[in-house]
Amino acid sequence: MVTKLPKVDVVTVGVGWTGGIIAAELAKQGLKVVGLERGKPRSTDDFLMIHDEYRYAIRYELMQDTSKETITFRNKPNQRALPMRQLGSFLLGEGLGGAGVHWNGQNFRFLPYDFQIKSMTEEKYGANKVGADYTIQDWGITYEEMGPYFDKFEKTIGVSGEPSPLGGQRPDKYPTPPMKETVITKRFKDAAKKLGLNPYHLPSANLSETYKNPDGEQINACQYCGFCERFGCEYGAKTSPNVTVIPTAQKTGNFELRTHANVTRILHDGTKATAVRYVDVLTGEEFEQPAEMIALTSYVMNNTKLLLVSELGTPYDPNSGTGVIGKNYCYQILPGATGFFEKERFNTFMGAGALGATVDDYNGDFFDHSDLNFIHGGSISITQTGLRPIQNNAVPPDTPKWGPEFKDKSIHYYNRVLNIGSQGASMPFRHNFLDLDPTYKDAYGVPLLRLTYNFTEQDKNLYKYVAERSAEIMKEMGADEVVTSQTAENYNIVPYQTTHNTGGVIMGAEPETSAVNNYLQMWDAENVFVVGASAFAHNGGYNPTGTVGALAYRAAEGMLKYSKQGGSLV
Amino acid sequence: MAEEKPQTMSRRRFIRNTSLIAGGAAIGGGLLGALVGANLDDEQRTDPNKQTASQQAGGQNNNEALMYFTSREDFEVLSAAAERILPEDDHGPGAIALGVPYFIDHQLAGNYGYNTREYMQGPFYPGEETQGYQTPLRRNQVFDEGIRMMKELSQKNHQKAFNELEEAEQNEILSQFEQGKVQMRGVDSATFFNLLRSAVLEGAYADPMYGGNRNMEGWKMKNYPGHQASYLNQIEAEEFQEIEPQSLHAFHK
Ligand SMILES: Cc1cc2nc3c(=O)[nH]c(=O)nc-3n(C[C@H](O)[C@H](O)[C@H](O)COP(=O)(O)OP(=O)(O)OC[C@H]3O[C@@H](n4cnc5c(N)ncnc54)[C@H](O)[C@@H]3O)c2cc1C
Ligand code: SF4
Numbered sequence: 102m103v104t105k106l107p108k109v110d111v112v113t114v115g116v117g118w119t120g121g122i123i124a125a126e127l128a129k130q131g132l133k134v135v136g137l138e139r140g141k142p143r144s145t146d147d148f149l150m151i152h153d154e155y156r157y158a159i160r161y162e163l164m165q166d167t168s169k170e171t172i173t174f175r176n177k178p179n180q181r182a183l184p185m186r187q188l189g190s191f192l193l194g195e196g197l198g199g200a201g202v203h204w205n206g207q208n209f210r211f212l213p214y215d216f217q218i219k220s221m222t223e224e225k226y227g228a229n230k231v232g233a234d235y236t237i238q239d240w241g242i243t244y245e246e247m248g249p250y251f252d253k254f255e256k257t258i259g260v261s262g263e264p265s266p267l268g269g270q271r272p273d274k275y276p277t278p279p280m281k282e283t284v285i286t287k288r289f290k291d292a293a294k295k296l297g298l299n300p301y302h303l304p305s306a307n308l309s310e311t312y313k314n315p316d317g318e319q320i321n322a323c324q325y326c327g328f329c330e331r332f333g334c335e336y337g338a339k340t341s342p343n344v345t346v347i348p349t350a351q352k353t354g355n356f357e358l359r360t361h362a363n364v365t366r367i368l369h370d371g372t373k374a375t376a377v378r379y380v381d382v383l384t385g386e387e388f389e390q391p392a393e394m395i396a397l398t399s400y401v402m403n404n405t406k407l408l409l410v411s412e413l414g415t416p417y418d419p420n421s422g423t424g425v426i427g428k429n430y431c432y433q434i435l436p437g438a439t440g441f442f443e444k445e446r447f448n449t450f451m452g453a454g455a456l457g458a459t460v461d462d463y464n465g466d467f468f469d470h471s472d473l474n475f476i477h478g479g480s481i482s483i484t485q486t487g488l489r490p491i492q493n494n495a496v497p498p499d500t501p502k503w504g505p506e507f508k509d510k511s512i513h514y515y516n517r518v519l520n521i522g523s524q525g526a527s528m529p530f531r532h533n534f535l536d537l538d539p540t541y542k543d544a545y546g547v548p549l550l551r552l553t554y555n556f557t558e559q560d561k562n563l564y565k566y567v568a569e570r571s572a573e574i575m576k577e578m579g580a581d582e583v584v585t586s587q588t589a590e591n592y593n594i595v596p597y598q599t600t601h602n603t604g605g606v607i608m609g610a611e612p613e614t615s616a617v618n619n620y621l622q623m624w625d626a627e628n629v630f631v632v633g634a635s636a637f638a639h640n641g642g643y644n645p646t647g648t649v650g651a652l653a654y655r656a657a658e659g660m661l662k663y664s665k666q667g668g669s670l671v
Numbered sequence: 672m673a674e675e676k677p678q679t680m681s682r683r684r685f686i687r688n689t690s691l692i693a694g695g696a697a698i699g700g701g702l703l704g705a706l707v708g709a710n711l712d713d714e715q716r717t718d719p720n721k722q723t724a725s726q727q728a729g730g731q732n733n734n735e736a737l738m739y740f741t742s743r744e745d746f747e748v749l750s751a752a753a754e755r756i757l758p759e760d761d762h763g764p765g766a767i768a769l770g771v772p773y774f775i776d777h778q779l780a781g782n783y784g785y786n787t788r789e790y791m792q793g794p795f796y797p798g799e800e801t802q803g804y805q806t807p808l809r810r811n812q813v814f815d816e817g818i819r820m821m822k823e824l825s826q827k828n829h830q831k832a833f834n835e836l837e838e839a840e841q842n843e844i845l846s847q848f849e850q851g852k853v854q855m856r857g858v859d860s861a862t863f864f865n866l867l868r869s870a871v872l873e874g875a876y877a878d879p880m881y882g883g884n885r886n887m888e889g890w891k892m893k894n895y896p897g898h899q900a901s902y903l904n905q906i907e908a909e910e911f912q913e914i915e916p917q918s919l920h921a922f923h924k
Contacts, residue, residue: 149922150919150922152878152897152898152899152919153877153878153898153919154876154877154878155873155877155878155881159873159877160782160783160788161788166788167788167789167790168786168787168788168789168790168791170790171790174801174802175799175802176799176801180799181796181798183796183798183802183803183805184790184792185790185802185803186789186790186791186803186804186805187786187788187789187790187803187804189803281906281907282907283906283907284908284909322903323903324900324901324902324903325901325902325903325906326899326900326901326902327899327902328898445911446894446911447911448902448905448906448908448911448912450894450895450896451902451905451906451912452902452906456906489876489895490876490889490890490893490895491872491873491876491877494872502849502868503755503756503757503845503849503868503871504755504756504758504842505758505760508757508758508760508762508765509760509762512762512892512893515893515894515895516893516894516911540794541792542792591799591801592801593800593801593803594801594802594803595800595801595803595804
């Protein structure tokens with residue numbers, strides 16, 4: 102028995118950053134919005150006991166309960182995909198605010214190069230720079246067109262920062278000044294300058310000072326408490342949807358939040374969506390929520406999965422290269438270098454999720470790729486996020502993994518290790534994609550999403566180059582021993598890497614090669630907007646959320662337009 | 672080798688304390704003030720009338736009893752193996768003195784041991800290394816089987832209980848598990864070893880409320896101050912900051 106509910110203007114599937122932004126923007130305009138979130142409600146009050154590394158960083162209490170739903174994974178199409186039985190490589194969000202509760206808050210704008218990567222690469226290096234199996238494409242929007250939306254997101258979340266000397270144009274200053282300079286960030290900047298690079302303070306959503314955003318929400322000043330990424334902020338100082346867009350939506354009186362509501366399907370008539378079906382996960386009751394417009398805001402994985410199970414849009418076929426849903430899944434390439442310092446101890450246990458310094462000299466196309474066997478690159482940063490003792494036991498190479506020598510060295514180096522890391526860009530590859538698993542199901546009987554993914558030659562070449570550049574900086578910083586990270590032969594789902602998954606429902610200028618237009622409106626169903634990093638046609642050389650947030654504001658504008666005029670917005 | 676001797680309870684210096692409970696209701700400026708500002712003076716800390724029941728219990732730790740293991744011998748084998756992974760040395764206590772075996776026992780009795788938040792639906796196939804944990808066994812069953820095999824191997828090779836072997840002999844057996852060379856039912860022995868190794872580190876360095884990291888001695892070895900409300904005033908410091916550690920219990924005094 103499915104209970105049919107009265108129709109509303111808008112439903113969001115998931116209430117994290119993207120769902121929260123859509124809800125706030127449309128509710129402010131008087132539309133009736135229902136937010137369906139599968140997890141539980143939570144707010145700053147729930148984070149008073151948060152300084153517990155074991156509970157939150159190791160056992161992942163704030164993240165997706167994989168006993169209910171996960172994905173399956175294989176490296177190549179001819180392998181049997183198996184369930185990711187526990188979280189590892191990435192930490193999917195669940196609960197009000199999504200991963201926006203436990204993110205770091207490193208907030209960047211993708212580069213002008215990212216939005217026009219195909220045309221700019223071809224223009225400079227000719228048509229054959231990357232092989233035909235790398236399905237890069239322009240995003241159907243330019244950096245200049247994205248400008249106002251970037252600006253809006255940055256002002257909503259109060260970013261503390263200073264401009265990158267190399268980044269795209271930004272007419273307006275960051276809303277708050279950069280975070281504090283520490284021994285570690287200064288050492289990195291000095292070294293980078295000596296090498297002729299252009300360092301700047303990492304743009305942060307852990308705020309340098311108390312800030313009131315344009316919606317009237319207050320974000321407090323960061324205390325550098327060292328329990329940031331993987332944790333909620335007990336001060337309301339790390340900007341999250343829960344302290345900004347969700348309360349903004351709620352204050353309008355036009356937003357109804359339903360938690361413990363897991364959406365299982367989008368109902369449609371072939372051209373338009375009519376409703377979503379969801380399960381109350383506490384009671385098992387099923388509901389149908391009709392709506393004029395549906396915003397899929399359930400992150401990369403479930404945005405793709407819900408379209409596939411609902412048979413909306415054409416699934417991607419890697420053999421023919423046709424179809425779009427599930428196409429261009431990308432990740433992030435993470436080269437870096439570790440420095441062991443014998444004579445100095447650093448306050449690495451203090452810090453904040455987005456406290457750091459960055460260079461863009463090896464990002465995008467800021468360096469010449471004519472003689473290099475890859476395109477793009479990555480931002481290179483040092484961060485001081487708070488090294489906690491369970492997770493951090495760095496020892497020089499060739500140290501045993503346990504026993505007396507391991508104990509001695511892991512304790513000795515605990516405060517004597519610094520890391521430089523890059524957010525390397527990830528280019529789409531024909532055989533890296535998402536589809537439905539034929540065998541495994543979630544707790545509601547819906548097939549799991551299947552991920553087929555491996556590192557490519559492009560990835561490995563980029564990795565090696567950027568790791569070497571990172572090591573040069575670390576040497577200049579005075580480390581006694583520098584260990585350059587090595588690329589893995591195959592992508593492994595077990596060790597944590599990053600929760601920067603992208604693609605699956607990509608944006609573009611043509612319906613043949615993209616699933617959504619530059620308002621994130623589906624080509625195949627005009628009242629469905631698919632919002633998130635699922636729209637990225639490739640992954641850039643930065644953390645994604647600055648660009649995700651901007652795209653969500655763009656989509657909200659599109660939905661408002663659609664509510665008035667209907668039809669395709671482009 | 673160890674430059675800083677671990678601080679003992681009696682050598683505590685000034686400790687910044689905060690009462691989150693008192694300020695908990697207010698969000699925003701009010702909470703900030705309560706979190707950062709409230710320092711408890713030393714007098715109050717040592718006043719027996721202000722101590723909690725567990726502090727007054729005369730050193731008896733009621734938490735140190737078995738929730739999961741049923742056999743004393745299994746617990747002794749686990750303890751011996753944990754100590755080999757993180758042995759006592761000049762830096763400070765090893766796994767046993769840190770209470771790590773109790774930590775593991777307690778974890779195996781709950782969500783961790785029963786894999787309540789992991790996808791445990793079949794079918795099960797061994798899979799590639801890149802595909803991760805694929806055994807149908809729950810973690811506590813993996814430990815049961817691992818310990819059973821440790822006992823069996825030590826009897827077979829040395830005619831002795833594992834916990835009575837020389838350290839080198841124990842290490843040799845553990846290495847075989849680590850290299851995946853021990854035949855186990857339903858799970859690869861390297862998977863068991865990796866679980867054990869991780870659990871030992873978790874027990875050594877998790878908040879002491881979980882039963883390990885006794886007296887925060889794990890943290891003290893690493894000069895890790897545990898839970899501190901704020902580093903706003905220290906984050907720009909040029910020198911390394913030695914700060915007396917504090918656990919989450921500080922919120923409940
Ligand atoms: C540890 C960590 C650190 C990070 N640090 C950074 C950083 O420093 N900088 C950066 O740019 N990015 C960072 N990220 C990524 C960032 O968190 C995400 O980009 C961002 O949260 C994505 O927002 P979203 O709304 O698309 O998805 P989410 O935040 O994941 O929200 C999706 C919501 O949808 C819900 N949902 C899913 N499926 C359903 C369903 N079927 N029915 C109902 N609800 C559903 C989920 O429960 C969730 O609440 C980090 C992520 C993690 C995990
Ligand atoms: S480091 Fe700052 S922003 Fe992060 S949780 Fe602590 S106080 Fe909040």
